[in-house]
Amino acid sequence: MSVTVSPLALLDSLPLEDAGTHRRSSCFARFRTETEATVVRLGHYNDLRDQIANLTELALWVDGVYTYLVQPTAEGSGSWTLALPRGAKVIEVIAGPQSKPGATVLGSFIEELSFSRPAPQDLTQAVERVFVYGDSITAGDGAEPGAQRDAFVPKLRGLIGADVLADAWGWRALHDDCADASARGNFAARLAGWAPTRVVLFIGTNDYTLAHWSAAEFGAAYGATLDAIRAVLPLVPIDCLSPIPRTSETANAFGDTTGAYRSAIATACAARAWASYHDGMTIVSPANLADGVHPNDAGHGEISAYLTSILEPAA
Amino acid sequence: MFGVGFSTTEVAQRRQSGPAEIDPLSLFSGAEKGGFWSCHQMSALFQDAARTTQITAPDQNIEGIADLSGNANHLRYVTAGPLYKTDGAPGALMTTNLGWSLDPAGALDIGATTGLSLFLTLRQDQIDTTEIPFSTGQPFSGGGGFEVVTNNTVDGRIGASLGHGSSAYLIVNANATILPGASYVLGVVFDTTQSGTDKIRLYLGGIDTGVTTVAANGTVTGNVAAAGTLKIGSRYTNNTPFDGRLHAAMVINQALDAETVAGVSDHLATLAGL
Numbered sequence: 341m342s343v344t345v346s347p348l349a350l351l352d353s354l355p356l357e358d359a360g361t362h363r364r365s366s367c368f369a370r371f372r373t374e375t376e377a378t379v380v381r382l383g384h385y386n387d388l389r390d391q392i393a394n395l396t397e398l399a400l401w402v403d404g405v406y407t408y409l410v411q412p413t414a415e416g417s418g419s420w421t422l423a424l425p426r427g428a429k430v431i432e433v434i435a436g437p438q439s440k441p442g443a444t445v446l447g448s449f450i451e452e453l454s455f456s457r458p459a460p461q462d463l464t465q466a467v468e469r470v471f472v473y474g475d476s477i478t479a480g481d482g483a484e485p486g487a488q489r490d491a492f493v494p495k496l497r498g499l500i501g502a503d504v505l506a507d508a509w510g511w512r513a514l515h516d517d518c519a520d521a522s523a524r525g526n527f528a529a530r531l532a533g534w535a536p537t538r539v540v541l542f543i544g545t546n547d548y549t550l551a552h553w554s555a556a557e558f559g560a561a562y563g564a565t566l567d568a569i570r571a572v573l574p575l576v577p578i579d580c581l582s583p584i585p586r587t588s589e590t591a592n593a594f595g596d597t598t599g600a601y602r603s604a605i606a607t608a609c610a611a612r613a614w615a616s617y618h619d620g621m622t623i624v625s626p627a628n629l630a631d632g633v634h635p636n637d638a639g640h641g642e643i644s645a646y647l648t649s650i651l652e653p654a655a
Numbered sequence: 656m657f658g659v660g661f662s663t664t665e666v667a668q669r670r671q672s673g674p675a676e677i678d679p680l681s682l683f684s685g686a687e688k689g690g691f692w693s694c695h696q697m698s699a700l701f702q703d704a705a706r707t708t709q710i711t712a713p714d715q716n717i718e719g720i721a722d723l724s725g726n727a728n729h730l731r732y733v734t735a736g737p738l739y740k741t742d743g744a745p746g747a748l749m750t751t752n753l754g755w756s757l758d759p760a761g762a763l764d765i766g767a768t769t770g771l772s773l774f775l776t777l778r779q780d781q782i783d784t785t786e787i788p789f790s791t792g793q794p795f796s797g798g799g800g801f802e803v804v805t806n807n808t809v810d811g812r813i814g815a816s817l818g819h820g821s822s823a824y825l826i827v828n829a830n831a832t833i834l835p836g837a838s839y840v841l842g843v844v845f846d847t848t849q850s851g852t853d854k855i856r857l858y859l860g861g862i863d864t865g866v867t868t869v870a871a872n873g874t875v876t877g878n879v880a881a882a883g884t885l886k887i888g889s890r891y892t893n894n895t896p897f898d899g900r901l902h903a904a905m906v907i908n909q910a911l912d913a914e915t916v917a918g919v920s921d922h923l924a925t926l927a928g929l
Contacts, residue, residue, distance in 0.1 A: 342861050342917050378839055378929050379860030408832060421831035421864035423779075423839045426929055456860030456924070 344454040345461060347371055350435070352497075352505045354534060361385065362417070362449055367438040367479050368493050368506045371450055374430050375459035381421040382410055382433060383452035389415045391441050395481070395510075396448040399488035401432040404498070406489040417451065431459070434488040437479040439510030447509070468502035470651060471536035475546050476510035477584065477643075482634030490637040495644035500652050505534055514543045515552035518565040528568040538577055538651060539569060545583035545633070548592055548601045555596040559604025566608060566615050578615045579650060580605050584624040584639075587632030618650065676925060677918030679774070679905050683724045688765045689907035690728035692720045692755075692887070693776075694746045695926040699723055700739060704731040704758060713741045720755065724905075730887065731758035737888070737901070746778070746902035746927070747888075754790075754889030754896060763791060763885040763906070767878045770846045770910025771801070774919060776927045778838040778900035779805060787890040788897035789904065802890065803843055805833065805897065814869060815843045815855050823873030827866035829857040838900070838929050840920040846910035847876050860924065861917030902927040 348356060353369035362385035386396040389412055400408040400422060410420045424431065436448025453459070472478050472493060480491030488494050493506040518524045531539065547558045562580075569578060582602035589598035602620065609617035623646045628639030635643065679691050694700060694717075700710035701719035706729060710717060718736035722728040732755055737747040757763060765771065775788055789803040804814040813831060818824035833839065842858035854875060857864050887904050889896040903923055911919070 342921075377860070378837070378924065379862050381859075381862045381864065407834070419830060419865055421829065421859050421862060423831070423833045423837035423859060425834075425836065426838055454862050456862060456920070 342454055342456050343458050344452060345371075345459065346452045347450060347461060349463060350450065351463060351465070352503050353435075354505070354507065354530065362451055364447065365435050365449055366505055366507055367435060367447060367509065368488065368491070369435045369450065371433040371453060372430065372462045373455075373459040374428060374462060375455055375457055376428050377431075377455035377457035377459055378424050378426060379421060379456040380424060380431065380459075381419050381454040382450070383417065383419045383454070384410065384412060384448060385417050385451045386412050386436065386446075386448035387415055388436075388439060388446040388448055391446070392439055392510075394484040395437040395439055395479075395487070397485060397487065398436050398448060398450065399434045399486070401434065403429045406486070409486055409488070411485075412448065434494065437481065437484070437487055437491070437510075438508070439476060439479065439481075440512065441510065445509045466501065466503040468500065468538065468651075469534070469536045470496070470500075470502050470504045470538045470540060471531055471534055472504060472506050472508065472540045472542060473531070474506065474508040474542035475512040476508070477545070477634055478506050478508035478542050479510055480640075481510055482630035482636050483640045490640055492635075492640040492643035492647065495640065496647055496651075499644055499648045502651070505536070507531070511546055511550070512543070513546035513550060513552050514558060514561060514565065515547055518561050518568075521564070524561075524565050524568040527565065528572045531569060532572040536573070536576060538579070539573065540579045540581065540647065541565075542581040544601045544605060545586065545598065548583065548596065548598050549586075551593040554594040555600035555604045558601055559608055562605055563608035563611065566612055570612070570614065579618060580609050580615055581618045581623065582606065582620040584620040584635065584643075585626045585629065587626070587629065616650070618646070675918065676922040677915060678922055679907075679919055680723060682907055682909070682911075682915075682919070683726070686725075687907055687909060688726055689724055689905070690722045690726055690763070691724040691903075691905040692722060692730055693903035693905075693926060694739065694901075695903065696723065704733070710739050712739075714738050717747050719758065724907075728763060728885075729758045730755040732756075740900065746776070746900040748900060753893060755887040757885050761884075765906065765908045768908040769848050769878060770844070770908070772907050772909055772911040772916065773801075773803065773843045773845075774903070774905040774923055775803065775841045776838075776902035776904075776923045776929075777805070777841060777897070778902070779833045779835060780899035781835045782833070783898070785895050786897045787895045788888060788901065790886045790889070790891045791884060801845055803841065813841060813857065813859075815845075815857060817845050817847070817855055818875045823875045825852070825854055825871045825875050826869040827852055827855050827857070828869050829859065829864040829866055831857070831859050831864040838927065840923045840927075840929070842916045842920055844910050844916065847878075848910075858913075858916050858920060861920030863913055
């Protein structure tokens with residue numbers, strides 16, 4: 341008997357938001373089940389394909405092996421049916437990346453799954469839960485096609501055996517979320533709601549390139565954001581990654597280079613012993629940039645390897 | 656704790672579709688036309704086309720298969736038949752161009768009907784060239800036949816066609832992908848009373864895959880299943896063979912609804928140990 345599941349919650353996702361036509365999850369959110377089904381129909385929804393088709397893929401893993409990549413053929417609802425191996429196996433379906441090329445955040449989401457045999461959803465959490473706040477790099481840009489395999493967040497899950505949530509989309513900046521005390525409070529509360537055991541902030545390159553604010557203003561807000569997180573998660577370590585290299589790091593409209601924003605993060609961390617600074621310049625080689633800004637598969641590999649080195653002792 | 660806003664009883668909206676398993680034989684209880692051939696019942700498998708010596712062990716050549724539907728549409732293989740296999744997905748190992756034909760040779764009598772349903776339990780061994788596990792040839796009411804295609808575009812997709820040649824035809828691909836080694840129950844429902852691509856519905860494991868039109872010409876109408884040369888395991892022209900395991904095949908002169916397709920698919924999957 342076939343079973344259809346419309347998830348109201350997903351692993352590695354903030355609570356799903358009802359957007360009317362679909363439910364929005366965090367990017368790379370996971371549906372997991374152990375099943376003997378030999379067929380699954382993956383129902384999906386995306387509102388990003390017309391602008392960035394490569395970022396609308398979803399992926400299916402079988403027993404930890406990346407098996408299928410589903411590329412929607414149009415915006416809106418769609419489905420694709422996949423044959424699965426015989427016998428019991430763990431199936432994971434991973435949602436797509438997200439971006440904000442205009443006024444709203446767009447993405448590619450899991451809508452409904454139909455299995456040819458019972459497939460109870462598994463929402464068992466890992467002991468270690470890493471919350472990564474970031475931009476298009478955290479959202480997997482540069483690692484597509486196959487971002488669910490090659491981007492650093494899904495890679496990290498496999499490397500450290502932890503839940504890793506990517507709260508990220510393309511063009512995101514700290515200015516979008518933490519421009520004032522009220523916004524920072526809301527941001528911290530939302531982050532704490534997921535109950536992370538570790539927080540990684542990987543933000544700032546768009547604050548520089550879009551010149552939302554000066555490096556000094558950015559640094560002050562960054563420090564206040566750290567304090568807001570600390571207030572609701574007093575025992576959770578916070579790791580702060582500064583922007584990775586860019587092909588061009590010339591001064592922006594405020595006269596500040598990317599380096600000035602890196603220094604602002606370092607300064608904010610230096611004043612807070614419980615926050616660890618990590619220099620993005622040493623994490624990704626400039627040779628591993630796909631387009632001058634986003635890391636390629638090898639660059640994403642460098643990030644996941646680096647994060648593994650700092651997170652694994654706690655995992 | 657788990658995220659905000661959902662209790663453990665609210666993590667998903669679930670629904671089960673389709674009745675319990677449906678034995679295909681029950682669909683023939685009203686003397687419906689068609690056929691049901693399955694490797695799950697060794698007593699229906701024979702080492703000779705005359706169907707006198709039963710299959711008794713793996714790796715014997717299957718040269719005759721008795722029709723379990725009661726319609727006496729028995730099958731034969733004109734030369735050394737496919738090997739009977741029981742490892743992994745049980746069934747007949749198909750590798751040659753010949754395929755199964757009716758015994759005595761001729762057209763499958765399925766009557767005058769605007770609807771027809773077809774099931775195949777298969778294991779796809781590789782993804783290389785176009786393969787056709789089920790086919791009927793001309794002549795056909797309205798001038799065509801129907802076929803099922805695996806590897807339709809050599810990318811693991813499956814498809815089906817209704818009608819062909821200079822007549823009206825419709826060719827669709829399932830919105831689905833098969834990986835080499837996958838075992839599955841494929842269901843196809845042809846219904847010329849429907850419009851557009853709804854004339855052909857493709858199911859995997861009882862799940863409606865949705866389809867994409869590959870090619871179409873005019874509008875296929877009228878009887879879907881008049882006399883045509885039946886071939887199972889290859890095309891009616893003795894080429895493009897299915898390359899893998901064939902566990903069961905069934906055809907019936909009805910356009911079954913989705914729930915029945917799911918029930919039959921479940922039963923066929925159980926018979927094949929899927």
